Amino acid sequence: MRQRITFVHEPQDGIDPKSIGIHTNTLSVSGLKAAREDHITLSLDELPQELRVALSQTKELHIRYVTAASYESIPPFNSKLSPGLHVYYTPKTEVGKEGQEFSDLLCGLIDTLFDLKDKSLCQTPEISFTSLPSKSPKHKSSYEFYLRSSALGGTSALQSYFKRICSSTSCLTRISEGATAASIDLDYISTTGLASLTTSWSPRTWPSFAISKISHTDRVELGILSNEKPIRLDDLNMSGFLTVLGESEKPAPTMFQFPSRHHRHPAKFSSSFIEPTGLHPTLQLTIRDSQPPKNREGCSLNAHLMLPRSVFPDKYQFRDALFMASKNLTALRHVTVPVDLEAPEYTMALWGSSLLVELAPPPPSEESWTAEIPLHLRYLLPSESGYSSTSLPSPVLFWACEADEESKLEGSPFDRVNLGYDGLFGDKTLFYHLGRERGEEGYKEVSVPVLSTRFNGEMEVGTALVVALGFGWVLWKLWGVGRGVGYGSGRGGGGKVEGKEE
Template identity: 45%
Template sequence: MRQRITFFHRNEHGIEPTSLEVGDRSISGPDLVVAREHRVTLAVEELPAELQELLRSSNELYIRWSTPRALESLGPWTSRLPPGLHAFYTPQKGEVLESLRLCTQLRTVFGDIDCSSPAESFTTLPNDRFSHSTAYQYFHTLKSLSNFTTYVEQYACVPKEKCKERVEELANAVSLDLSYDAISHVVKITAVWPEAHQTLSINSHPDHRTEVGILTPDTPPHLEPHELGVTGLLTVLGEDTKPSPVLFSFPARHKDTESSFSSTFLKPWGLHPTMQLHIDSSKPPSDDVRCSLHAYLTLPRFIFADKYQLNDELFLSSKNLTALRYMTQPVDLEAPDYAMKLWGSSVLLELQPPAGQDAEPWTAEIPLHLRYMSPAAGGYTNIDVPSPAVFWACTAEDGTQFPNSPFDRVNLGYDGLFGPRTSFWHVKPAPEGDGSLMHQIRVPVLDLDMSKWISTGTSAVVLLGFAFVVFKLLSVYLKTGYGSQKSAKETQKKKQ
């Protein structure tokens, strides 16, 4: 097992190298005001047996979780996703998609996940555009990692009390990534915490390689526009007797812009809610390359976008939208929520910023539609819809490469819809109210308290209709049927 712990601080929160104490296999020092990343790299053989079996049947498996809290990013961890649990999967050749193994493990590790099998619950990603996309995608509105921490404590920590303390810290993490591919044959688990006061006290196991970095932004010589420069101190526990100064740069595929956005649903909600995006600037991050603004949505199956509606150019222009660039296929426009097994759909929309108003706030509107949902007491139910990720996609200059970097984050769903030389400049979410990136909508459904009267009334109407039909048939029979013919013959005989 290998560990890499990285602390990233602002320049004004620097630390004196002399204040750090490096022991045989430990490092300690004063508290820091930093963002933190903790990455653990494991061989497949170090995992529980059921996970080993799953990974050996997978060509690629990437799981990404993002917090529903809106927090400011710092350092190289600027990539963003809609809040919730994202899974991207490519099976080994010949693997049966109807296998329940993957969904069973997702439920075991993350809790109550509505997933039956990749064939039924996952959606297909396009593989005819760019080869760096996985084959299948899944999403669930998971709000916390409580079940994951319980799972890790059970399999990795007993009876190590220090390990339990570390695992419990995941409750404050803003993102969690689990990555596996058949080429590297290792699993990387990466968690990121937001900027806060952090205690610097790290101990390493003799059989584990642990690398600790304390970094801050800097500008090395010959820094390219698409790169991020850092400087700081690096220590390998058990090998170094003191921190080593470092200064380096690396390609940064994801960066933050200076602008922000918020999203809301226009009232009244009804069965056709409209999501409105408020963006405080239409200025692109760079004037030297072509950039276009996008919104990426992951919509649970109870809500969807209509691709036919979003293919009307005049309609799109009226909503400050340019085009629908991608939508999960197929999307059933008529099926009720309770009759579906697919997780939902993902949508990539290109927005249309107003021209000539670089510093002016503006809005864009995304029309959505709700499915009929299961009945509930009171006639209403609450649903959670994640806020989208909003970013500028900029084509890098010719010759620009984005090789693997120490902090690169790939397989996010939307990055597979762009070319490999695309950089992403993220618009920071700034939600109103409680700061949550989840929208709660109150949806009208069949009222269970009234449904018995509906059933009784329907049965009564059916019986009355049946009785009316029988009455009319009997009336006709009595007037023109067998009985009336017999009576007419008897009358004719009497006349004769």
Template identity: 45%
Template structure:
């Protein structure tokens, strides 16, 4: 196993290199205000047996989790996802693998939290791969907002019962801002990446004897030769067990994801009713790139309790009234009539292009997205709640002709929306501004406390109505009697 721990901090938060202490296979130093990323690279034989079996019948598997707690990011970790559990999956082509993966993948996902997955071919939606080939075949989402179940699963596999230090190390993952698992059949390795947002980080890392651990303390470096599609960094690198002191480094690498420097918030207009409208408040329409075409997009990840009507979003005049330009993508299928409790599919994702003011300014603007709630299962009290994660809002800009994005040490791909754009697209992300990146409301449903009385009253009304019809028929019969109808002679006229 290989581990890479990276601390990315601002220049003003730097610490003195002399304060770092490298002792054997450990590194320590003063607390550092930074973003921290830990990436573990593992071979198949280092994974749990059930996960090995799943990956052997998988072409690609990417699991992305994002926290509902807002965090501040820096440098190469600017990409955003809606809070919750995202799965992007491509099974191998042969039919036997597909049958086996029905059980294995959903079993694995249920270890990560309260996941309602029956099989990839019932619960997942299909992603388009006719435009660009860098997209997986299937997508799944579940509003899982904490990692408690996942951490417990890992602790049981990786830690001995008496190893308190191991448990403490993995319990720190519960506070992570995001967690990624990536595997593809070409590399035959799995990568697990945990990210903590900008905060005070404890600088104390040890390397087990059989593991290679690299530690980096990096800060931005805006060198003149760094392109708009690249990020320049400088700092210190240390390979534990090999280096006696940190070594200085300076390099640049391509990155498709950057920070736009503006924010947004989201809320439902009140009263919400059964057809709530999501309002996006964008703090500024300032373009992130001056000499390139850029368009502002919002990607909504909608659980199956709520959906967008694609036919409603195809009317240009209606879109213009909501500050929307076009519906660029909606996952299929989306049943417009089915209630929530009879559906197998997870929900839907919607990519909308927003209409920005013609004149660029630092003043904000709003856009409104009409949505529709499905009928919910009956509840005690006659009221149910629904929640929708914050969307991901970003500028999509075209990079210069000839720009390439080779693999970088901090690359993050297969996020759902990157497969909907060309390979030369730069994403400039807006930061969500809220205390919790989930919005919702209440919706009326059938009250189970009153359902019995409703059934009784309905039965009485039906019986009384039937008795009234029978009574009226008998009244007519007793008054007029009944006789067979006499044949009527019909005279046909010749038509001219």
């Protein structure tokens, strides 16, 4: 097991390296205000047997869990995802082919780790997942799955599961701290044979922190770093102290520079539904300014949405140039296919759909502006009140820019890939993320008109009465017609014919 714990703080929040306590197999630090990332790397042999068997049947698996709470980011932890559970899966063979045993195990694994409230939400990749293309040759096309936080039992099941891997006090404490994390990533790539667990926290004050080696073969690294002014445009420059537990007698000063794929943009945004919503709600994005990233040209501003099965886009609406211009939109860059435009929500097997839209910002200024994304609601199950509700996770907004030719983005020790939208761009793409406005909720609720069950009994009786009356009226009309032209009318062809008298 390899562990890397990284604290990143602002320059004014630095600490005295003498306050870092280093003992034979234990390290402690207190009173540090910083963002934190724990990265644990494990071989398959170190995993529980059922997880080891399952992962051995897949090519790649990337699971991302993001909290719904609003949080701040600090370089190099700037990547963003909509709140909820994201799963990206690449099978060894094409889904549905013989030998793909993991296909039947994947949804069971997700349920074990995140406690699905409704087991029918995830059945098999063939039924519940959608196809996700990729423009990057390094990231193969995969299958995508998403669930809102409300469909999960939280991270308690995940914490209980990983407590089976370690038993030391410090390890158990760190797993318990995952409940307050901003994001949790699980990754497995068959070519390396390694699995990793990455947990990230937004900047906060850590009253105390201690870590111990689990076994003598473990490698534990601790870094306390600060962001410095970068030398190159695409890079991050960091300085601070590094310590290897059991090898370092005191923190070693360090300074290094590396390229970064994800950056922070100073603009903020908020989202809301235009009232009244009806069955065709419009999501309005309010963006604080339209300034592109500094010293960058040819950048595009994009919105990436994860739409649960109750909400869907109509790609044909995005083909009208005048309509798009009126909404401050440029183009539809990606939408899950196929999207059934007629199916009710309760008949759907797929998780939903993902949407990438390029926005059309006005000329650069610091004034707020809006963009509108048209959406549609599926029919939901009837309710007594005649209304139901669904929620849409907050979208991710970012400027996408081309990096310099000499940039090697994969050289970052904190590089975060396989986020769904990044595969829709080239390998040399930089992402400048806009943050959510302070207090902006992770999910937007929308009221949906549905069939009311309040008067079901009266409606059933009334319907039966109307049908009976209508059937009686039809019989009465048929009887009347039969009397007028039938055998009993006296005017038909059934009367006696008299012969002619000679």
